[in-house]
Amino acid sequence: MSGREFFTTRTVAEALAGFRPARRTALEDVPLAEALHRVPAADVAAAAALPGFARSTVDGFAVRAADTYGASEGLPSYLDLVGAVRMGMAPTVAVRPGGCVAMPTGGVLPDGADAVVMVEHTAETMPGTIEVTRPVAPLDGIVRADEDVAAGAPLVPGGRPLRSPDLGLLAAAGVTTVRVHARPRVAIISTGDEVVPPSTAQLRPGQVRDATASALAGLVRDAGGEPVLAGIVPDDAGALEATLRDTLREADLVVVSAGSSVGARDETAGAVAALGEIWCHGLAIKPGKPTLLAECKAECGSGVPLIGLPGNPLSALVVFRLVGVPLVWRLAGCPVPPPEPSTPARLSRDLPSAAGRLDVVQVAVQDGTATPIFGPSALLSVLTRADGCLVVPEAATGLAAGSPVQVTLYR
Amino acid sequence: MSGREFFTTRTVAEALAGFRPARRTALEDVPLAEALHRVPAADVAAAAALPGFARSTVDGFAVRAADTYGASEGLPSYLDLVGAVRMGMAPTVAVRPGGCVAMPTGGVLPDGADAVVMVEHTAETMPGTIEVTRPVAPLDGIVRADEDVAAGAPLVPGGRPLRSPDLGLLAAAGVTTVRVHARPRVAIISTGDEVVPPSTAQLRPGQVRDATASALAGLVRDAGGEPVLAGIVPDDAGALEATLRDTLREADLVVVSAGSSVGARDETAGAVAALGEIWCHGLAIKPGKPTLLAECKAECGSGVPLIGLPGNPLSALVVFRLVGVPLVWRLAGCPVPPPEPSTPARLSRDLPSAAGRLDVVQVAVQDGTATPIFGPSALLSVLTRADGCLVVPEAATGLAAGSPVQVTLYR
Numbered sequence: 001m002s003g004r005e006f007f008t009t010r011t012v013a014e015a016l017a018g019f020r021p022a023r024r025t026a027l028e029d030v031p032l033a034e035a036l037h038r039v040p041a042a043d044v045a046a047a048a049a050l051p052g053f054a055r056s057t058v059d060g061f062a063v064r065a066a067d068t069y070g071a072s073e074g075l076p077s078y079l080d081l082v083g084a085v086r087m088g089m090a091p092t093v094a095v096r097p098g099g100c101v102a103m104p105t106g107g108v109l110p111d112g113a114d115a116v117v118m119v120e121h122t123a124e125t126m127p128g129t130i131e132v133t134r135p136v137a138p139l140d141g142i143v144r145a146d147e148d149v150a151a152g153a154p155l156v157p158g159g160r161p162l163r164s165p166d167l168g169l170l171a172a173a174g175v176t177t178v179r180v181h182a183r184p185r186v187a188i189i190s191t192g193d194e195v196v197p198p199s200t201a202q203l204r205p206g207q208v209r210d211a212t213a214s215a216l217a218g219l220v221r222d223a224g225g226e227p228v229l230a231g232i233v234p235d236d237a238g239a240l241e242a243t244l245r246d247t248l249r250e251a252d253l254v255v256v257s258a259g260s261s262v263g264a265r266d267e268t269a270g271a272v273a274a275l276g277e278i279w280c281h282g283l284a285i286k287p288g289k290p291t292l293l294a295e296c297k298a299e300c301g302s303g304v305p306l307i308g309l310p311g312n313p314l315s316a317l318v319v320f321r322l323v324g325v326p327l328v329w330r331l332a333g334c335p336v337p338p339p340e341p342s343t344p345a346r347l348s349r350d351l352p353s354a355a356g357r358l359d360v361v362q363v364a365v366q367d368g369t370a371t372p373i374f375g376p377s378a379l380l381s382v383l384t385r386a387d388g389c390l391v392v393p394e395a396a397t398g399l400a401a402g403s404p405v406q407v408t409l410y411r
Numbered sequence: 412m413s414g415r416e417f418f419t420t421r422t423v424a425e426a427l428a429g430f431r432p433a434r435r436t437a438l439e440d441v442p443l444a445e446a447l448h449r450v451p452a453a454d455v456a457a458a459a460a461l462p463g464f465a466r467s468t469v470d471g472f473a474v475r476a477a478d479t480y481g482a483s484e485g486l487p488s489y490l491d492l493v494g495a496v497r498m499g500m501a502p503t504v505a506v507r508p509g510g511c512v513a514m515p516t517g518g519v520l521p522d523g524a525d526a527v528v529m530v531e532h533t534a535e536t537m538p539g540t541i542e543v544t545r546p547v548a549p550l551d552g553i554v555r556a557d558e559d560v561a562a563g564a565p566l567v568p569g570g571r572p573l574r575s576p577d578l579g580l581l582a583a584a585g586v587t588t589v590r591v592h593a594r595p596r597v598a599i600i601s602t603g604d605e606v607v608p609p610s611t612a613q614l615r616p617g618q619v620r621d622a623t624a625s626a627l628a629g630l631v632r633d634a635g636g637e638p639v640l641a642g643i644v645p646d647d648a649g650a651l652e653a654t655l656r657d658t659l660r661e662a663d664l665v666v667v668s669a670g671s672s673v674g675a676r677d678e679t680a681g682a683v684a685a686l687g688e689i690w691c692h693g694l695a696i697k698p699g700k701p702t703l704l705a706e707c708k709a710e711c712g713s714g715v716p717l718i719g720l721p722g723n724p725l726s727a728l729v730v731f732r733l734v735g736v737p738l739v740w741r742l743a744g745c746p747v748p749p750p751e752p753s754t755p756a757r758l759s760r761d762l763p764s765a766a767g768r769l770d771v772v773q774v775a776v777q778d779g780t781a782t783p784i785f786g787p788s789a790l791l792s793v794l795t796r797a798d799g800c801l802v803v804p805e806a807a808t809g810l811a812a813g814s815p816v817q818v819t820l821y822r
Contacts, residue, residue: 032609036629050792051619057787059674087646087675088605090616104674105722106605106789108617148790156795163821164633165794168626168724171609172619172791194499194517198443198582205501206519208462208583215579218447222575235498263470263515264498311516313579338822341750376468378517379559380583381461383576384567410574411749 009282009289011394012358015323019279019293021305024333025182025252032170037161037224038180039334043154046173049146054109056085058141061100061122061130062113068135076131081124085110100130109142116141149173161224161329161338183226184331187251188213189243190232191258191268192311197232211380212257212313219320223328223337225253235264241271248275248301252331255324256308257316258290265290268308276306283323284394285358287315287377291323305331314377318360318389341409342388345370351399353392362386363407370407386410420693420700422805423769426734430690430704432716435744436593436663443581448572448635449591450745454565457584460557465520467496469552472511472533472541473524479546487542492535496521511541520553527552560584572635572740572749594637595742598662599624600654601643602669602679603722608643622791623668623724630731634739634748636664646675652682659686659712663742666735667719668727669701676701679719687717694734695805696769698726698788702734716742725788729771729800752820753799756781762810764803773797774818781818797821 010018027041056062063079071077083093084102091110095101100117101110109116118141121134148169149155155173156166162178170178190210198209210232217227228251233243240256247254258268269292272278276296283291292308307324309316329337345363348371353359363370365387375382388409392399399405421429438452467473474490482488494504495513502521506512511528512521520527529552532545559580560566566584567577573589581589601621609620621643628638639662644654651667658665669679680703683689687707694702703719718735720727740748756774759782764770774781776798786793799820803810810816 032625033628036632051789052614053616055789057789085617087603088615088617106603106619143787143789147787148792155792161822163795164626164629165724165728165791165821166626167629168622168728169791169795171625172622172724174609174612174620176610192498192517198585199587201585203463204499205464206496206499208517209585211579211583214443214582215575217444218575218578221447313576313583317576317579339752339754339820341752343750343753344755376554376558378462378466378468378554380576380580381559381566384574384580409750410576411572 007281008278009284010280011284012322013394015280015283015293016326019305019323020330021295021303023252023303023305023331025184025331027179028182029177029179032167032176032178035162035167035178035180036164038178039161039224039332040156040158040178040180041333042158044156044170044175044178045152046149046155047151048173049151050148050172051143052145054145055143056103056105056107056109056116056141057143058116058118059105060103060116060118060141061132062095062103062110062116063100063132063136064095064097064113065115065136065138065140067098068117068132071132071135073133076133079130079132081128081130114138159333159335161334181333183224184252184328185228185250186220186225186253186255186328187228187230187247188216188220189230189240189247189254189256191235191240191256191264192232193235195232212309212316215313215317216255216257216320219317219325220328223325224332225328235267237267237270240268241274244271244275248296248304251301251304253324253327254296254304254306255320256306258292258308258311264311268292272306272308283319284356285319285322285360287312287360288319291319293323312377313380314383317383322360341411342406343409344368345405345407347399347401347403347405348372349401351392353396353398355397356394358394359392360389361392362389365407365409370405418692419689420695421691422695423733424805426691426694426704427737430716431741432706432714434663434714434716434742436595436742438590439593440588440590443578443587443589446573446578446589446591447575449589450572450635450743451567451569451589451591452744453569455567455581455586455589456563457560457566458562459584460562461559461583462554463556465556466554467514467516467518467520467527467552468554469527469529470516471514471528471530471552472543473506473514473521473527474511474543474547475506475508475524476526476547476549476551478509479528479543482543482546484544487544490541490543492539492541525549570744570746572745592744594635595663595739596639596661597631597636597664597666597739598639598641598658599627599631600641600651600658600665600667602646602651602667602675603643604646606643623720623727626724626728627666627668627731630728630736631739634736635743636739646678648678648681651679652685655682655686659707659715662712662715664735664738665707665715665717666731667717669703669719669722675722679703683717683719686712694730695767696730696733696771698723698771699730702730704734723788724791725794728794733771752822754818754820755779756816756818758810758812758814758816759783760812762803764807764809766808767805769805770803771800772803773800776818776820781816
């Protein structure tokens with residue numbers, strides 16, 4: 001039971017607010033086609049205004065708006081059709097008082113024109129003469145040359161993962177490479193004398209295949225990180241310390257999927273203490289209490305954050321979702337992770353909880369009812385059967401059946 | 412205006428329910444590390460039970476539960492400590508009446524034992540004798556050999572994209588490759604005489620860089636598809652038809668980012684009509700009305716669905732999110748796309764809408780208030796400034812300021 005006396009427990013809120021290593025990944029230039037969900041370090045500014053020219057937003061006729069004032073079905077304005085604008089081409093004629101030019105949607109507004117009349121409000125009753133039956137105001141039917149983005153204005157903000165429309169706007173501005181933070185390299189170390197690789201065909205009694213590393217790798221990818229599976233280390237503080245030293249050189253974050261026994265946890269804490277400063281030895285969360293957070297200080301990997309996860313796969317994944325995922329985003333320069341899917345629901349039954357502890361409960365959701373899925377946290381199938389999870393806040397002593405809850409949905 | 416007489420408009424609900432091509436992508440085996448968000452064609456069954464042996468879930472002592480009945484702080488049960496189980500090893504001793512074996516969390520339950528007492532409820536006051544101060548029932552402190560998954564039972568379901576915990580359970584079961592639907596190849600054809608590649612450094616008057624293709628490619632990737640940029644085709648029905656014929660041979664879905672003028676739309680419809688059956692020429696949606704849905708019937712690419720999108724980038728992306736994204740998932744064997752992030756909010760102002768038409772409104776969300784961002788649908792920056800969008804349903808004639816709305820958040 002050694003080490004229990006020094007057990008520092010923090011709340012999840014304290015960990016999210018207080019465990020914020022300063023480390024950020026380096027910058028790199030990536031082609032636009034590979035920039036989805038990557039995080040630009042700074043605003044990307046437009047070199048020139050967009051769309052770059054005043055453009056028609058309708059099919060119709062470019063006019064001087066003043067020439068249409070007072071026009072109606074009963075008393076149309078008659079305008080001389082002096083030409084047509086072709087898509088992708090500069091206009092070859094200008095609009096003079098009493099004249100108009102045929103416009104396709106997206107065409108360049110000719111000189112002299114300040115609006116475009118929709119074709120629906122016109123008729124060509126005589127060749128070369130257009131009847132306008134409804135007045136337009138200046139700027140009607142057009143976008144200005146800088147209406148999408150002004151020259152020098154930001155196309156996309158720094159610090160926010162790029163979304164699909166962002167890629168479109170960057171393409172429109174001719175930006176074909178983007179300077180973004182490198183994907184955080186997240187080293188995943190599995191520990192445990194009982195743990196063998198997933199590829200092990202036949203298990204000996206007592207052996208289990210490494211489930212947590214594959215699942216963690218998925219969560220890391222979803223958070224924009226690059227998982228690096230650093231292998232399986234036996235329950236031995238010396239072996240773990242050696243692996244940690246190797247791993248720290250190349251990693252932006254180290255995750256130790258710790259042995260689940262008290263002894264194994266103590267060994268992890270010992271190895272980590274030799275390399276850095278332990279920020280907490282436990283989190284006030286169920287499942288997931290035996291979580292260790294540290295920042296490495298040794299000559300190698302200074303400033304690399306380290307998460308020691310509980311040994312049970314379910315607990316490990318619950319904790320990594322809450323604490324690890326925001327950390328991966330933060331390392332990539334994104335202080336606020338993108339939103340997760342969620343849905344409101346009513347709780348199917350009472351959920352007891354201890355005050356001062358965050359409870360994360362796996363639930364199935366159907367027809368607006370969230371039904372808790374219970375089971376030992378040694379069981380991974382609880383997570384695969386769940387549609388999502390809900391949180392009983394630290395202050396609450398439980399939730400009554402019928403309580404409204406917000407369920408974070410898995411995707 | 413030719414073609415308007417034959418304009419078939421459908422609601423979005425009709426399109427989602429009725430435009431459901433039977434095509435599915437082929438199956439392929441992928442390594443577990445690349446299986447995240449891929450869709451297994453069928454349930455993946457466990458070859459053997461998991462965890463495969465009865466396992467302790469606590470640090471403590473394996474016992475026969477009956478030996479602890481009636482135990483209390485005042486009157487403990489005294490059990491002979493006959494050995495210890497080591498992690499990852501088969502037990503070397505059995506538990507006989509009156510005996511116990513020391514257990515690490517995750518250790519194999521020895522023969523004869525039916526429960527594990529937590530170490531916290533024991534004391535070793537004399538070497539070799541364990542005092543148990545609280546009774547346990549059979550199965551307390553253990554998981555059964557088949558409690559995670561029974562032999563032959565599904566590990567993960569078919570038809571649902573694989574999530575991170577699924578990868579963990581598959582790894583635990585020794586499944587290192589998964590048979591999944593191939594990523595749908597989504598060909599994106601851009602059209603328009605004015606459209607030039609994003610890499611074009613200097614635009615001539617009237618030219619615009621192709622924004623929509625890059626943004627669509629992002630949406631396709633998010634939906635698990637593989638975008639194939641098929642290039643830019645001028646506004647010419649013959650050229651478009653030729654490109655379509657080429658593209659259809661290799662694609663599971665063809666998206667035409669159509670010219671925005673009425674004439675260009677007519678040309679697209681003409682080219683598509685030559686190759687397949689047009690399911691609708693328009694959707695009752697704003698923005699996005701000039702959307703064409705078709706299923707190709709020609710010798711090449713039979714059964715390949717085709718979406719002709721509006722020419723405005725904003726409209727094109729709104730429609731593709733609503734109609735195209737579910738189609739990409741469906742092609743990959745996933746009938747229900749994974750959930751999108753969303754948040755409840757109150758509307759900042761009145762939103763007028765026409766009954767019978769779905770309105771998609773881009774909004775900024777702050778402190779629970781959704782503020783519409785208006786602007787011509789020719790502007791892409793509306794989408795990059797928005798936090799998400801809300802839908803004014805087909806039946807509604809608008810929403811009043813203060814109405815509760817559900818905002819789909821972008822990520």
